[in-house]
Amino acid sequence: MTEPTARNREVDRRWEGELIDGGGDRSARVADLLAAVRQTSVTPSARQTSVTPPARQEIATSAEQDAAPAVHRPAVPPGDWTVDRLTSAILTAAGRLMPGRDLHAEIDLFDAGASSVNAVELVAALDRDHGITIELDDVFADARPRKLAERWLTAHGAPPGAALVAAVPASLVPVEGSDLDMIAADLSLGDDLPWCDAPLPVTPRRILLTGATGFLGGHLLLDLLRRGDAHVVCIVRADDDEAALRRLGDALAGFDLPWSGEVRRRTTVLAGDIRRPRLGLSEPVWDTLTRELDSIVNVAAAVDFLRGYPSLRQSNVVAVRTLAELAMTGPSKPLHHVSSVAVFNEIGIASMGEDDPLAHINRLVAGYDKSKWAAEVLLRRARERGLVATVLRPGGIGGHTQTGAYNAHDLSCGFSAAFSRYRTVPAFRFFNVAPVDWVSQMAAAIVYEPDGWGQNYNLTGRPNAMSELVRDLELGGMNVEVMHWEDWREDFIARAEADPVPGLDFLARVMRSPTAMQLCEANLSSPAATGTRTEAFAARHDLPAPVRYGAEQSLKNYERMARDGLVTLPSAEDAPYLWFPETMKGRIDDKPAALRITLSIASMYQLTRQDKRTLDVRRGKLKLHDQLLTVESGEVWIRPDEGVPLQGGFDHPLLRYDLRLRDADGQRWWLEGWKMARPRRDLWKQSRTLTVEIGREGEPATFSGVLKVPSKSYLRDQFDGIQVDPRLSAQEQRTAKLAWLSWFLPEMTRGLLEPGFRLLADLLDLRKDAIDRQRESDLDQDRATIKKRVRAR
């Protein structure tokens, strides 16, 4: 956060205001907000003319209305602040951002309901109103107002003694290893849990699900409904049940998940908050749940790699304890807890098996890793008291293999976006990543199958090795360079700063944060997670075996990220990957004409799209009578519409040329040409003959005729003349050329043969069939079969 943004009243902040007020994914909003804020810090005036949708501009938000007057307050020297005064100032600012919340000096603001957007706003408000610049990372690390005040005063050289020490009880002064103390205290919460018997091993009929508005939670909700007949009760953070229902519906729709009457019929949504006692539910509702539920699935978690343990413990540890209490009160219920392989996130850990020892807690750096570790260890203690607790550990959760829906704030997703955009990858051992649909399907099956309860599962799929990922990208025509981790990180940060991409802002922040950076490093150097038990469970219950999240599985995810601007797929605007010339000669309106164009592809991906398999035409010339027209752009469609005949009949389209041209006077022209496959023996001629129509832009065709690729130049141009991006190595160039030919030649062959197959079929139709050939022996066999069946009865 920088001064011009926080203080300059000229800056239009309505968009940020709308972000804060609006619903939806808060993590996404903070990335947008941070990106916008950074933009304004560079060019404050430019912000006013930035591309803001008109609808957004019209919305006057409460945040804007409540904004303080444009008073520039001088920075107060640190010496004038005490911990109490500063804590009070922070509480006042936070209170304005979160009206109606019960705030006090020791509450973590995130636990009190603050979002990441609120954190950004708080930092801005303190800067604007008091000239106090608190780092956002400090808020994320520990958002207790008194801790923030202490940290700021210490950092700004407050005189030792007077201001700081006199005002603060000794226990609150930051001490080395305070996270560990807090974790130890949190683990002891498990000692208060009641004792319970094992639950009955029966298929659940009423399941409690937390985190259903999240990426995995939403998919899991649907898979729980699909796999069995259970009714699912969802706890959703909202002011009331109606708002909770709406929020769940919006979240599911955002992930392309159905939210039909059929889904609503089997779902009950309760407004609650897992961070609060009794999940924020009233006592009668809590009591009812203790009696009626027969399974609990906890997906909810604060997934934030920047926040510290104190800021995450309520959501990720204390809430798990509350759910364990719910499971152990009344009839026993199994608790299925979604943890993470982050519990192994120690640099240099030897193995990541399902029952392997977790990381050493004192070697975990990120608050998120610590919180997931603490939750698992807490559940171990609960197991000793009788709780049947299942631990489900996903790694990176990749996008949906069919819808492409993804979580932009999953690290693996951010890395994929960065790899494809910058065409560089850091050296890593394995990516432990699996698509959300597989993770969710496995988790749902484990919830429904009593033989799977109470165990640990690594839902990490088949890890992706670096060589596999690099090869996938190469096959798609996106050749990447491998760099050392440190070099890659610096390169990424530099690029992200030079050309900020809102969708990658999240990853850029992670890369800049020392603790989150270590988390990434641990991820990249980690061994492959193994899931022996998970694989055995899948085989036992006819579930899909884990597969690598490779090019085919992630294709739709990439396409969707590309639509959202997160990933850049190769396009006609990029340097061509492969190209070759084509020359045609013929007669148009009975006068000689010639067309010479260069056909190219930006990547092999371009040819895998079922709806638009085209070659690009980037340049060329058309000699038409006395004129020379320049080809400005165009496409050549390969077997358009799968070769469905244009007007019935037997003529199947093979290639369609759509070119845009310009003459010497600057007038625009169009050219449409068709190569057709016909049921005749002159296949060689058909593959070279183009029937064309040419006209001025916006007018019907003026000229028509036929152009033909001369036999002599066909092979010379289209085989020998193939050229490949010179930036690729010689081997890569050979591979690209062969890949292109091995795709294009069969495609053309099939297209040419298609009409012939239809003729052949017409001949075959005349043959006799089995009724015509019916013989006595066949009828005997029929009779024998019938007799046998009668005897069997």
Next chain:
Amino acid sequence: MMSQMPARFDGAVVDRVPFRTSDGTDLGLCRISREPGRPAVLLVHGHTVSSEIFTLPEIRNLVDVLLDAGYEPWLLDWRGSSRLPYNEGRVRYSYDDVSLYDLPEAAAYIRGQIGDRKLFVVAHCVGAMALSMSLAAGLIPGLAGVVAHGVFLTPKVTWTVRLRSHLGGELLRSRFTHVPVDIKKVGLRSRYTPIFGLASLGADCPDPTCQMLHNSAWATGASLFEHDKLDKRTHDRLSELFGSVPTWILPHMRRNELAHSVMRWNNRDRRYARLPENALESAHRIDTPVLLMSGSKNKIWQDSNRLCHDLLSRRQPQLDVRYTEIPGYGHMDAFIGRGAALDVFGRIIDFLDEH
């Protein structure tokens, strides 16, 4: 002739209607109603299955969902139904008969019963393909809407399936009048055994009927459903749901598929002159909104319906045609899958409600 309808559909009345087409073929027609005055929905099954795919008692089926959503389902068993004897008979029919007699006459009968109430059609697979010919011929005018699942005007399979089904099918049709899918019916050592053997190559599931339908549908290499989408109970009675496929109809199917268009089979028979030679060319006669649906993993008709949508959007822009892809679903499982009510039927209801 007809097996017993499962006794479900709380509070609904099940009326079986004796129904004979004008060419003298006895079909099955059944109305399921709760209270009068509801819009009617004619459900048309695919070839070699029956209307039972809409009434599976082990899952939340389409009839349940339609009744709860305020509609009156009508179930038609056209002549390709596994509940009827015609697929294993010695009298051939073609899909022209379905387009000319079965579907238009069933729709006309229902109209006679419901008066001016709306009539929708939800059709699956070959049922939808035959319906497209009826619509292009103008034989069922004035429908309130049509949902076509799997394939409609532009049948298309992969090249592997194309070669195996068209050339292999030629061998089959000279040897067998029909190919069964239930090995128990014909015994382990029958003349059909090689076909079952071929279908079982590389199969994960030991059930021969499942191999014949899922691993390699009728040994062509196609697949009719995603295995993990089926309820175990449905999986274990696939042989009850699917019947034999008549081999003498394969040439008509081949003609359609090679042209990627629904084609008339009977060209010299004047009785069929009301049908256009190529339904795609007469698509401008379709006068009803159409929702094309397909599973994203359809391993028999592939993306035929997406192709149909693209073609109609370009060639017949005046038509109200839209396309919906159902993530993760194959072909049959969109109706008989355990989660079909959640993932598929909601989209159908939304479309019906809209019209």
